[in-house]
Amino acid sequence: MSETVRGKVHAFLEREFIRQVEFLAELVRVPSDNPPGDCASAAERAHELLEGLLDLEVEKDVVPAAAVTTNGMISATNLIVRRRFGRGGPTIALNAHGDVVPPGGGWTRDPYGAEIIDDADHGLTMFGRGVAVSKSDFATYTWALLALLDLEKQSVPLNGAVELHFTYDEEVGGNIGPKRLVERQLSKPDLAICAGFSYAVTSAHNGCLHLEVVVNGKSGHAAMPSTGVDALAATTDILKALYEHRDELSQQHSKVPGIDTPTLTVGLIQGGINTNVVPDRVTLRLDRRVIPEESAADAESQLHAVIEAAISHRPGITVEIKQIMQAEPLLELPGAARLIIALRTHAEAEFGVAIPVRGVPLYTDARHYSSAGIPTVLYGAGPRTLQEANGHGADECLRLDDLKKATAVVALTLADLMRP
Secondary structure, X not given: OOHHHHHHHHHHHHHHHHHHHHHHHHHHOOOOEOOOOEOHHHHHHHHHHXXXXXXXXXXEEEOOHHHHHHOOOOEOEEEEEXXXXXXXXXXXXXXXXXOEXXXXXXXXXXXXXXXXXXXXXXXXXEEOOOOOOOOHHHHHHHHHHHHHHHHHHOOOOOOEEEEEEEXXXXXXXXXXXXXXXXXXXXXXXXXXXXXXXXXXXXXXXOEEEEEEEEEEOEOOEOOOHHHOEOHHHHHHHHHHHHHHHHHHHOOOOOOOOOOOOOEEEEEXXXXXXXOOEOOOEEEEEEEEEEXXXXXXXXXXXXXXXXXXXXXXXXXXOEEEEEEEEEEOOEOOOOOHHHHHHHHHHHHHHHHOOOOOEEEEOOOOOHHHHHHOOOOEEEOOOOOXXXXXXXXXXXXXXXXXXXXXXXXXXXXXXXXXXOOO
């Protein structure tokens, strides 16, 4: 990357910084909580803003109502922007999600206010739900594309295509967002960069499996418990077996830096009829995190075996096991090295610190690109950790200097990848 190109990108982003920040603030001010997942109005506002910025068509993929309802939402619209530069070269997709978790309690600022303060330690900082996860990367990726358009005006040669994929269903799994775009071939990118943070390139992440387990017995009067079949007693056997299985999982370790062991959490238990009735039904919800070396299908088979063995000695007890959600891990595909090298090189130059390549124990929309065979990494605007941004917590925030620098990193990476 020539210093001339770097200088041009820096100069453009400096001129555009106020406009970029205002764009992000407008996105934060439109609620897009998921649940309940009524995100059409947020997508419409983003569409208006993008069409006002870009001399390009902003395509709207309105997800059919039946698919939206199946995914537990009310409305969803995917936005796609496509721009080709020169001839040939790779098609690179940039994906961020605009749906957010509800604000919850504990906020000291308006969660939809996009308030900016000048922090003594961190400089200008914006507060609001989604400002870091991941409405910020609507702004990162849009201005990275605008920077490339500015380079083109200055006769910098580029060969390739950039697509912006802005979706609204990450909080419920991404099936009607990124997965829909690649499965229905609404997009066929060669490479993908998905929303992330600025101080590391994320090359892999855990998968996740959610199961619902219903333990069925028979009700009976508590004065004569033998007349019933105690579903709660059977559930205690299942819980004991699950926690023993969890101890076994803790002995497995991933080779991916940033990811440790598989985990298992029983997050919800409901059951019983009344204090004086033998419980006839108990329902459990399980969360099983799957490391990159595993598959979610294998993890599910293991859990079925553990649960069924635990109640095999209890006559009259049956179990129903239902998959609620399955997300495969994000794996680093061979072609991802191009992305990793370029992002890491430019991030270290922009931020002046070492930029590690690592995995994370959560799961994201990025897996849908990887599962389709598209080399994919996570990189965008944000701090060193999710906790530092209060992501999914009260007073979520973003340092605006990180936004500016991350935008430069993405723009320069794209320019590198599309260099003739």
